[in-house]
Amino acid sequence: MSILLRLSSRYAFSRQNRHRGSAIRIALGLALGLFAIVMVLSFMQALQSNQFKDIRTLESFDLQADVSSLSLSEARREAAAIATLDGIEAAFVWADLPVIIQGEGGRTISARIRGIDAPPSFIDAVNCYKGTIFSEGTVASSWANSLWIKDGETITATFLRRGKQATIVPASKKVEVGSIYYTTSWEFDQTTLLSTLDTLSTITEDLAYHIGIYTSLDVQRAKLIITDAGLMGVKSYQEVNAALWGAMLLEQRMMTLMLLLMILIVLVHAYSSTRRLLLAKQREVAMLMTMGARVGTIHAAFVLQSAYVTLLGLVVGVILCWGALTLYPHLSAFVYRKMGTHLVLAINWGQVLGLSVGILVFSLISSLLAIRRLLRADIMEMFVYEEIY
């Protein structure tokens, strides 16, 4: 045992080891490989979960039903009925009014005013920067538009309504901005002003109402329950955002492919570096054989050496991941500005463990195969040739 430990530790990172630099570089290569894989995986998962979290909370909700044929009071009664169904957390009425907003400074933006009987989940996702959001008679503009729409300012909303002679005619209404809000979705913030439904109704009564639904169930199951209860025209957030959902699925497949390629690169690195470490010691192996070292001892020593190098690489890789996780909050504002979404980076340590164990096992098997192959040669061949294979 002492021969084994002495050989393996000396051939790994000992100061006396002539190939210590190579061992350290190999370990660093593995560390960076692991780090890259974990970071890509984390960003991928964060991007998907954040994107759809925003969509499900703010944009189109878990499910929505078109009730444009109903009046506001009828829509509210329908929503109250849906809210009583199993697995439904909230059901509420909302309507979007597409508008062109002109601020007092004269700048115009194309946006929408969303009137909503906001349930607690929605309110929780909307942060108040200034004033009181959902106060009657005013609208809330976003921090994203705060350069040209200020709190307390009166804006002019131009929209289309049904005409008496023409089908639709443009109309304008002045509205006071009573508050400034922000959410985790820059895109939502840039295009949306918020108000209560009653306030929106004072701007125009010509609104197409929808019922938004939050559910704790799988959306398809919840959709079935609602449809069974008699409400037709219910759509899941995936159906409402079919193009985005499809793009996300495609992106997920591409990222999976990239990840597999990255894992392949790391495994090839592990294999070739294990082999390189072994070939660097080919003459020592031959010398040990002439000294009478058993084949099993030589196997074990070089597999253990490979384990030391791989383990160091994996530990450094995990430390790099942890460091990135710790530093990320300081960079999240930059990411928000660049990407328009708050990515909450999370590392799935179970995945990291699984990946690490996989790389370690692969390295050990590579090492074992390489040493077995080397030991098939005659001792004198190992002495004479630079590299046996």
Place this chain on the structure above:
Amino acid sequence: MKRSTDLVYLHQVSKSFPATLRGGEPIQILESVDLTVQRSRAIAITGNSGSGKSTLLQIAAGLMGCDHGEVWFEHEKLGEMDNRALSALRSRRMGFIFQASLLLEDFTASENVEMAAMIGGSSKGEARDKAHEILSLVGLSARLSHRPDQLSGGEKQRVAIARALVNEPAILFADEPTGSLDEGNAAMVEDLLFSLVRQKEVALLLVTHNLSFARRCDEIHRISERNLEVIG
């Protein structure tokens, strides 16, 4: 005929190598060679470069197989021994010295010898004591913690001799042990080798092209035309 007093016995040994890496007509190196090494005897094998001296030594030591013939070590045929038995034999009954000293480059002089002793079955403490004792015997007690790249050619070869003898083997296989040394160092290594071999009563199979070195052995054999002949 093999006698019970024979330590190494080669009978009708032949060996050939392929002409090229891709095969081709094999080149015959040894043909029906017989050789006996008795206990505590020193045998020298000489011959021209490429005549097959080193090949013969490697076959006698079990480092290389032969195409035909038998190689015996004491009462066992090397060709019939498994890896474990061969390892045990090399660690306890055989010692090796090569032209290039071939030390373990990542270990100090003392550790090189200790490693051989530990492989031979000594505990860590015993190995250290044995290593220090034999290294002082070869005049290297001041060089115990030096690595091979910090030693001269002669010193490396002395470490190799110490390592080969630390387990008190029955035979020492030496392949041109002074081939890469200057005259002064070569003479010193020769003297040391013979004094230790005589002192410890170890048999020696020495391959050399240096006839004056060979003459210090009990027998001299010469390889010529794939065969071995006794010349002294």
